Amino acid sequence: MAGTTLGAASPALAQKKPEAAKPAPPKLSKPVMAVVMAVQKLQQAGDHAGALAKLTEAAAVPRAEKDDALILAKLKLFSAQTIKDNAKLEEGLTEAVEAPSITPDEKLMFSKFVAGLASNRKDYGKAWTWYEFYLGQKPDDVEITVQAASVAAALKQPARVYELLTKAIDLREAKNETGDRSWYEFRAQTAIDNKMDDKLLPSLLGWVKAFPEPKSYNLAIGLVKQRQGNLDNNVLVDFGRLMSAAGAMTDANNYLEYADAALDRGMPNEAEIVLKEGIAKQLLDGSKQNIKEFVAQAASKNAESKAGLAALEKDAKTSPRLALVVADTFANLKQYDKAITWYKTLVGNAMIDQDTVNLRLAFALKNSGDAAGAKAALANVKAGPRAIIAKFMDVVIGDAA
Structure with missing residues (x-):
């Protein structure tokens, strides 16, 4: 986001535009x-x-x-x-x-070059004066808006940086175009560095929406997850599902954390699938003893879980807590229609956390191919870490729909 540099290819600044009427000769002393x-x-x-x-x-x-x-x-x-x-x-x-x-037109044109040249030699006060003048009359000039954001950063004005970059991004996106990657990343970094907590999530969501790639999702989700403090395994499972849905599982720790949380929460089939995927992608070393033991443990508990499912279903008819376990188990077994049915019996039940129910219902609906239903369920996730997961998942589904 450097300032304007003028050289051989610069516009002929000293020339006036042709005018319909012959201008009066200059009046000189x-x-x-x-x-x-x-x-x-x-x-x-x-x-x-x-x-x-x-x-x-x-x-x-x-x-x-x-x-x-x-x-x-x-x-x-x-x-x-x-x-x-x-x-x-x-x-x-x-x-x-x-x-x-x-003339006003010449002053406007020249002002952006004054600003750019001043910025190049690090006279940021002068640069800002003329960028501000120019943007006061040409507020929709995206490139100059970004250059002004760079100067605001040099002047240590983070709120102004965020505002200008957001404006530049919005102007581009209003035309169904994507801004430069650096704009999204710099905006998010500005929010992080300056503890702009209310702006961090919107900036990260904007970034992954514009660049829905494994690396951007991995970094963005990781950043917000770190800021949630110590999370229990029940929530880490849902973060793992989000990472998987976004294609953001890019290192061994992603797989191990997800599998460990799933196994701890009684979801051995999910843990086994996650571990085997990590091995297949060569992010986990299946020849190592600890990984072998982890897979074997998940497989053993998976067999036990499947064997006890029928009996668990009977008991779940009178126990909302067990009904959630049954719904989760069917989801883990990829029997999404059954999982959806059980999750829906829990919607509105005051005995069960509704953010958990709606988020997991959304995952099951998405995996069954019902993107619209999934987005509707996500809209009902209201608070805490799961609300953040829901916002990211909404972007993931939007990209896939």
Whole structure:
């Protein structure tokens, strides 16, 4: 997000746009006219360094007439641009935007170049002054908005950085386009570094929505999970399901944490599936003794769980707590229709945490192919870590639908 740099390919700053009517000749004082003639003679001879030196000598000449300052500034622009002298170019631009006779259109155009050149040499106060002026009249200029955000960052104004990057992203997305990856990442990093807790989740959701990739999901979900404090295995299972659904299981720890939580919560089939997937992807080493024992333990408990399911179903008819276990077990066995039926019997039951029920119902509906139903269930997840999981899952389903 660097400032504008002007060089050989820069616009011809000293040239005016063609006008329908012939403009009136500039009104110059005699001392300035003498300087103009001397400078133009040097320029015509190709001596632009000499022309700039002559203009420097004339700095003390009074600008008595309304066009004096602008004409001298434009002469400086012409020579500075020709020999690619950015210091003199910035001087000329600054003198031009401050000249009393400059047109509003030229002042607007020149102001963004003043800002860019000032930013390049780290004069961020001056850069911000002219970016602010420009954006006050051209608020929908995305590239300048991003450059202004960079300057705001240098000035240590995080709230303004976040606001400007959000505006740039919104402008692009309003056209069904995606902003540059760095905009989303810088916005999220700004929220993290400056403890902007109310803005962190929206920025991360915006990032993964724009770039629904394993790496972005893994980092974003990991960041919000870390900020939830110590989570019990019941919640870690749901985070694991989210990571899996998002394709965000990118390292061994992701698989081990998910499998351990699932096994602890009586979901051995899920633990076994997760471990075998990690081995298949070569993120877990199936030849290591601890992994072998982990898989064997999950497989053994899985067999026990399946054997006892019929009896558990009978008892679950009078026990909401057991009904949730049955629903989870069917979901683990990928028997989603049965899982959905059991979860739905628990919707609205005050004895069971409704965020848990609705989130797991959403997972089952999504896995059964009912994206619309899943999104409706996610909308009923209201608080705590599961509400965060639901927001990410809504993005995942939106991408897949």
